[in-house]
Amino acid sequence: MESVIIVGGGIAGISAGIFLQKKGIPSVIYEKNDRPGGVCYSFDEKNFHFDLCCRLLNGIESGWRHKLMLETGAVFPGMKTESSPFEIYQNEGESFRVEWNCASFRKLLNGLCSNEDSRRIDHFFDTVEKFYNLSQEERIRPFGLLSLREKSEFLRKRKPYFDLYKKILPVPFEKWIAEWQSESVRKLWQAIYPDNYSLFAFFTYAAARLYGNSGRPVGGSKALIRRLTETYRNLGGRLETGAAVDEIVMDKKRVAGVRLGKRFEAAPAVVAACDLSAVLTKLLHGQVKFKQAKTFLTHGDLVYPIITICYGLSKRFGIPDMLFLEDDHGVDGSPDLTNRLIEIQSYESIPGAAPPGKSAVVVNLRCDWYFWKNLRERSEDAYRQYKLTVVNELNDCMERHFPGFTDAVEVTKVLTPLSYGKLSVLYKGAWRGFAPTALSIKHQIPHFVSSCKGLYFCGQSVAVGGGIDAVTEDAYETVEYLLAKEKFIF
Ligand SMILES: Cc1cc2nc3c(=O)[nH]c(=O)nc-3n(C[C@H](O)[C@H](O)[C@H](O)COP(=O)(O)OP(=O)(O)OC[C@H]3O[C@@H](n4cnc5c(N)ncnc54)[C@H](O)[C@@H]3O)c2cc1C
Structure with missing residues (x-):
């Protein structure tokens, strides 16, 4: 039996692969990056560990999504969670x-x-x-x-x-x-x-x-992706990294396979577990007309793009897990977008996130994707310089609230919406795809399209709100649709 091809080795792609393998359908995942996980990403820098995803996993204890995540290995029975007992939210002078x-x-x-x-x-x-x-x-x-x-x-x-x-x-x-x-x-x-x-x-x-x-979840993104890939490989699935799909090839009105550079791989069905807009415009060259997708892309509200500043600090500042800090002066994520509410994630309560006595802190600022995109296209130097401007402003802000902060900084790493774009292909830099607004929910798109048989969509660009639990369920549903529609093949 030919393998179903999955484009994208993020949580949705790997989960879809697991659900297929479990049903006895062979699959192969092509992932453009040299590691799986997509935006579910963490990294180490000078003994500090920064987790950019996995702050909150919903469905950790029970429910339908929990059951599906047990199957993929995203969670496991008796899994421990880590978090400090409280969070601080400030707004208009009140805390x-x-x-x-x-x-x-x-x-x-x-x-x-x-x-x-x-x-x-x-x-x-x-x-x-x-x-x-x-x-x-x-x-x-x-x-x-x-x-x-x-x-x-x-x-x-x-x-x-x-x-x-x-x-x-x-x-x-x-x-x-x-x-x-x-x-x-x-x-x-x-x-x-x-x-x-x-x-x-x-x-x-x-x-x-x-x-x-x-x-x-204990171990954060790193452990979660490891569990997922292990489950997939143990079920016989094949995951190829460094494999960018350039084209989804159609034969008449049916998917025939994919092209990676000069290589063609035939497949009875393709699951596009990557950005919907890029699939329609680049991988399918606009050949597939999909009215609902167009409506969704045009009218759905996006989760705003972010710039993330990661700090490794030589001491602890007693910042709770989550702090929404109000700052009168504010910090610009891009020139016309001043953040007066600063989202700070502290890893003080997470063992291993920082060397003993030190701490890791991550700050997310709302920004304008077009600004960063245009800046980088114009000049690499200007792009780097503006990153520094944001960090300097943020340092001043942190110093105002936590005296001694700047002196304690040992590591600073900055991720712009373009950095997130490298981890995955993100529509207009929206790091969680479509926001769960009433409008986005109303315009959700189906997992397949009648004008191209054998083609299925899943992942955060179609599952409103994104998130690990949401894309797991989305992957499950996509596989159910595929099994029902491709009966004559499998
Ligand atoms: C900063 C941040 C914090 C987050 N925090 C949380 C949280 O606390 N809790 C939570 O539940 N969720 C969180 N999320 C959201 C969660 O990470 C995502 O919703 C989920 O990981 C999306 O998975 P996905 O597989 O749909 O998409 P992606 O992760 O975008 O995966 C798509 C994959 O497809 C690959 N790809 C794209 N094009 C191609 C191509 N042509 N060929 C081959 N491969 C391709 C990409 O490289 C990528 O690996 C966070 C996300 C971010 C960015």
Whole structure:
């Protein structure tokens, strides 16, 4: 049997390979970089370990995605998570100490709320609990593949979930925030979740965090990718790195294989587990017309691009795992984009992230992808110089809040959206693909296209919100569709 070709060895590609192999379908993954993992990436520098992904893994304890991640090896039974007991969020002059469990969070809200809000607090927890319980249910097969009877049975069983979905999805997050009477609570909501995301996504996030179904997996990205590739290879899958696919070759209206440089590899089906836009424009030369994809690419809201500054520090500053720090002066991620809320991730509670007594800190700043792209095209020197400008501004900011910070810096590494683009191919530098806004959710695209048989899509450029758990489920669904549609081949 010829192997199914998977383009891209990120989490989605490897997971799709695992699900195929488990069904007895041979597969081969072509990964353009010299290591698998895509944007799930970590690196070492002078004994400091920086993990750019894997801060929070949802579905760490239970639920349908958890079950799928057990199959791929992304998680394993009894897996430990690492995190400090609280996070600090600042917004408009107020600071919130958040412990992500129901009892502490209720206490925090009660302390901030006015009387009129107390009913809202109950409603919030009721909804979050419902979300949590409903998200635990198995989905087994994608809805589109169920028979009519199965569909109606599914809808009947899942009615409470869909009712909740229909009720919540159209409500803009800002509107929901505005309904709270207490200004402090409004500031808290704004601080912990971007208000352009959908309320539905917010409840999903809150449910995973408040019920302990989310955390940093021990060993982070490095261990996670190692487990995934081991599972895949143990099942007989073949992963070729340093293998960039240049073209997906079609024969009439069916996929015939892929071309890597001068080499042609035939395949009965191709799973494109890489950037959707690049697949349609570059790998398929625009031959495949895909209306839904066009709508999605044009109208979906992107997760904004980031510039990441990694610091290795000679001492500890007592920064919690997650700190959203408010700074009056702000730091520019690019000239016209000033970050007044600085996202700081500290690795002080992670064993092995830094030599004893030292610490590793990562700062993410929002920026403009076009600025960085144009700058680099114009001049490598100017590109390097502007990176320095950002670091200097950030150093000043950190010094304002943590005296002695700049003197403690031993390592500084900067990743621009173009650096992330090297780890993978990212649409307009959006590091997690499409944001979970009501609009993006509405415009989701299917996993296949009728004008090109044998071609399937998966990964963070089509799974709204991205994230390890989301792309694992997406890979599973893609494989289910492939198995159902290519019956005559396999
Ligand atoms: C800074 C950062 C922090 C994050 N934090 C978290 C977190 O805390 N928790 C969480 O769950 N998620 C997090 N994510 C998101 C998560 O990492 C991604 O959603 C997930 O890893 C995406 O996997 P993917 O396989 O869909 O895509 P990618 O990782 O983009 O993989 C696509 C792969 O395809 C390859 N490729 C592209 N084109 C070709 C070609 N032509 N030929 C061959 N190969 C090709 C690329 O090199 C890449 O390896 C984070 C991401 C980033 C960038």
